Amino acid sequence: MSSFTNKEGLRASRVCFSYGNKQIIDNVTLELKPGTLTALVGPNGAGKSTLLHLLQGRLQRDSGIVECNSSITVMPQRASIDWTFPITVNEMVRLGGRNLQQQKEIMAKQLLMRVGMEQLAQRRLSDLSGGQQQRVLLARALMQQTGVLLLDEPCSAIDPPTREHLLSVMREQADAGQTLLVSSHDWGSALDSYDKVLVLDNTLLANGTPSEVREKLSDMTCMMGSHCCG
């Protein structure tokens, strides 16, 4: 596993974004320390995906600053991929990799082993289950070897064993120095897997360790019930 030398992480200050008359992201300030695994939680429509794309630079923010000395990769939601495209798992992981062909081949093999997909390397994408698709997307994101990795609902609609496996890979990456921000519907004790939690509902409602955030929001009715379960 490669180690990450970027020690700056990512900082965003007073980021705003609107679409038409609707304020999607309102005055968000956050800091992702290097080598940390941070959860970004919030109800549907809170702007989690939008925030990830603003941090990466794919969407142009209306105002605010994003500072990062490393390149940033976003692991997209499953819905944005054409899973019927004629391509194998191995080729999908190698797509967009920065290294030479031979290095890409070796790296792809190692990453597929890490995510538990080495036996399915020659399978077509269309033959994969939802959990397998998420594993492939994670392997592909790791292939980019960027200092900051933003993951858009990597644990959405997958079985608990796959979720645990993906989280353990993300933890290994954080321990190796990569900075990860994971958009998630996790809540309760599921948040203990993370170093820090950001709660977003168009603006940041809470920012701290899992226990700090749970305590702060325990009496906020908007955070009770079904929102984090989708």
Place this chain on the structure above:
Amino acid sequence: MDETQIWWLMPLIISLLIGVICPTTGSILITQRRILLANLMAHSVLPGLVLALAIGIDPTIGGLISGLLGALIAERLNQRFKGREESSMNTVLAGFTAIGVLLVPLLQTRVDLETILFGDLLAANSSDITRTLIATTALIFLLLTRYQDLVFIGVDPDGAIAAKRPVSQIRFLAIVITALVIISAITAVGIILVIALVCAPVLMHIETSRSLKQLIIKSAATGLALTSGGMLLAIAVDLPPGPVIGSLCMIALISKQIQTN
């Protein structure tokens, strides 16, 4: 062998080339979910072709301009009618076809509309071959220089933009090449039927191909069989080759489906 005995040579060469480049173009467009564009362009070239013939310039130029104009108008309407792209594109398709048909009596052009609509492979000449070779060269250039980008854009279009791949340029290049391929295919199958040759061979292999390259090779081989077989069958039974090839495309696709089930 004298010239009259090799009258079939040019039609055969055209049918072989078209049999390869139409499915190859279809492989790119279908995997990028832009196949509606191919049918739209097939009809949008008509006004330009008629106008070019009327003023005595190469119909390729007129058809190319007209086809690109149709694509541009459709793109603008798609942005306006998001979620209803099929409706807006079909409207543009019908509109351009209508304008093309109207231009014939208006300009008093000596154009055989039936040939443009349904092809006349047996009337192919050297300029048709030149046109087809230009389209073939352009397509080979795109595949050799932009293959990885085509795969990336097809499987993860948002990711390709985020990775700063030249998505707009590649899409524009694909549109231009599609127009060239369609114009060159008019001789063989005409603008109405070209879509069958663009789609059917690709659909027959898309679910079993493990790469875009494999899909292109399999589709091109099938296209080759359909066009050459269709031409020979048409000569044998004395029927127009374009509709025979179009019919064979559909029959082949249905047969493949039955075989798979």
